[in-house]
Amino acid sequence: MSRKSCIHCMYFKPNVHYPYLGLCVLKNEQGSTVETAEVCENFKEASLGELKRALESQGWLYCITCRKTITDEEELESHVKNHIVVSGVVIDEAISEEAPLGD
């Protein structure tokens, strides 16, 4: 994974189902950005410390690779090694609108 894209950037919150679409917190509060071929000049990867702080304040992080919600530091440390862990995701409206009766 040598090439970096927005998904590795701490300012990008990917759509939880389609991570190539998401919200760039820096560029555009309400708009959206698609994962671009080249990262912009504001690209910044979150450090482990920054992720831990985000975990502390939000209560959860998300591992895109495993599609898993991370709720403690131990989990974070084991996922962050080889997986893409993001500090926030955009919840797609389809989840509540399309959810079937499940039980």
Added chain:
Amino acid sequence: MERRHEYKTSLWVDWCPGCGNFGILTAVIKAFEELGLDPSKTVIVSGIGCSGKIAHFVNVNGVHALHGRAIPFAMGIKLANPNLTVIVHGGDGDLLGIGAGHFVALGRRNIDIVVVMHNNGVYGLTKGQASPTLPLGVKTKALARPNIQQAVNPVLLALSSGFTFVARGYAFNGVHLKELIKMAIKHRGAAFIDVLQPCITFNDVYTAEFYRKVVYELDEDPNWDPIVRKPDEAKEKLLKAIEKGLEWADRIPIGVFYVNEHVPTFEERLNKRAHRYPSTNPANSVIEVGGKPTLSQQEFEELFKEYIITVEK
């Protein structure tokens, strides 16, 4: 003019001699008389057990339902025809054991129904097992060993569930009980009366003699005012009601604990969604004309047009 015997059926009342239910029955009948209730528009819905039989002894419509389920039966009847006066009678086991879920649900809905609980601490018709209001450690003559389950507090449960009229009566203080029943019927919303009922056959602890000594009326205190007159008084009055509700053992209060008519009834909530309800209700809706539906083909297709697709070439 209505005469006393018109509210009694002719069936032989087969409760045990000395049963508290006789006092409750008399109070109910007198309350109906004094209110001049139309028997054809009144429904008693009862549960299972000795108390359940009351439906057959009062000359109004009676629905002797399933154990623990009198409240949901009553809900169906009342919501279908809100013009009926619906009164639930159940034992404490029926209403607070097996039926506890429905008891709480009625409080949440505040449907205009009265619930009269025949509270005798035992399951009489099945030979006297401990029921939800028998305190921990009590051993009645019917029990082989002392009760190992704690009692639930009916007044507290009613208050926290949302009943907007909460009272307690005593089966052998008939005049007082009759007045409570009248108030409860007139109350707009879910009303609950916990009626202390001696069970002469199986409960030799909570007897008429015991109650005579410990029962006192809340109205003895001229300052006792359970009515919420403005919505922001609710919390304060609720707390006072809870305090009184906790009194048991050496002094047991009877009377009205709490009244709050500022909470919208379920019928009022439904009216907000369907403004013709309750005057147009499930019982009086016209659903057929000459044996055919009231909707025409065209009206059907207009009403459900979101499902219809016209083919285009």
Added chain:
Amino acid sequence: MVSLLMEIGIVLGGPQGAGLETSMHVLARALARRGYGVIADREYYSNITGRHSYIHMLISSIRLPRSVRYPVEILASMDAETVFVHFSDVAENGIIIYDGGQASKSVDDVPSMEGYTKDRVRGVLTKLGVEPTVRSVVSFLEKDRGVTPIEISFASEIRKVVNMFRIDPRQASRYVSGLIVSAVAIVLGLEDKFVRYGFEQQFRERRHLAEQNMALYEILRDSMANLRGIAKLSDPEIGLGKVMLVTGNDMVALAKIVGGLRYQSYYPITPAADESFTIEKYEYSELNGKAVGPVIVMQTEDEIAAMSSAIGAALAGARSATATSGPGFDLMVEGLSWAGANEVPVVITFYQRGGPSTGQPTRGSQSDLMSTVFASHGEFARVVISSGDHMEAFYDTIEAFNIAEKYQVPVIHLLDKFLANTIASVPTPSIEMLRIDRGATSPGGLSYKRFDLSSLVSPRAYLGSENTVMWYSGDEHDEYGHIVEDPEIRVKMYSKRIEKMRIILEETPTEIKMGIYGDRDADYIIIGWGSVKGVALDAVDILSKKLRLCYINIRLLWPFPQKELLDVVRSTPRDRIIAVEHSYGVNIASLIEVTTGIAIDKKVAKFTGRPITLNEMVEAIERIVYRNADRVVLNYGA
């Protein structure tokens, strides 16, 4: 690629809650608008979002389809999991549409796939000598089966739309679904205006989404220009000017409103609750000043309250019902007994799902036949009816109320998840033909006897009738409804209730009891009920050149129409009768044996929770007829 087919099978797949449902709705509407017949079976997990879901469709230009089949001509995948799970479903020379961005994903990269499924897929791929990656699987399909791969870079195509408009990232799924719809519509050669219609109907309240999806469609249409119409269907010739596009749940809900339902109680349960939500949507309407309703839709604290309150409402004179599934019905069983004892007209709409216990909440079955026919203590009259398709479900719903009120019995309308969730294009029902029969009613009056013994069905007054007082009791009761223990009255009252079954059988028309299709003088008779109907009828058609087959669709399950059934099967040798059911035991065979004495040895069973597909049905019949099989258990389909 063969073009100008008359029918095409399609599987759309993707994660739940991520746009798949939207794709299906848009596509189905677009196709129905064009005049094609559409049916769509929906399969999903007991899960809100993330797990695999797929839509299995059949589109026809010659008829309204009534079953689905494998293989399918088009597989459209929103994700990698769909490719792995469904690649074997693609027909020779078919089409696979997939996201290039997923091409390098391997089976191990899909966390939402159950381990057993992964193992099975890996096993199949290993045997075929194919790497477990999306790219390899697609390549295998291309080489081995002549499948046309259509790789679309979802990210790039959607980026083009992003560059044109501001897109809310919370609506990303709307564009992925738009992409899938567009790709499928393009290969089907569907005209632009129908695609537009689909988007506009779906996004009625959010027009910008319709516009943006059309822009996405146009982009794709141009980049897929050489693929346009490679799977084109012949022009539709079904000849209906308009159709309804509905699920079974919807159909029953609409029928209840037309049929005069005014109180529905429910506890949320799959796959029944959607019916109550639809009724609630229409709880009160005004059509040119005319009020329809109010229908009270009551979400109760549990199913016991649902059944109890439905009974209460019926006593007060409302047409009243509840809708549930297996676990909920179990809780209603005591109430059923009370309703039977008190001759209460109440309808339970029971949508079967996989059991036992919590079972498979989102999968279908027909395993509750015995439960509904025999549940509850004591002996009393009840009626159980079932419907084989959407149209039957509509008419049967109203008939259920008529039967309930005419005979004053609880009626169970037994359906299943397959019907509940399947979307089908159907003709608009004929409203003018319907009858609302409230049975023998009475104004009541002094000394009214609710349970008057002078007739099997005592004229019914409602609680609240003028000058009338009546009693109901779960205890055995006399004519007034008071408790009675005298042995003579007991016998009279108990018998009266049960003997109603006799007049129900006498008076119910044969077409309500069962549908008989095909050659009466048949080589083999197939017997089924509920969701077996469509696939059985299609199988009978397909096999008609070499076999004379008759299909009997039982609709009145209880009281069982033994006389009519005996009439049809009397001269057929026992080993020429085949029973079909979505269950382990194929219990309709046992019910038939118990009531008629006829033992049925040939059975077709499927209990994976997925529906019997046409190819399976045909194969099963052939195995029984030509290879002497007795019991065929089907299990195809994810």
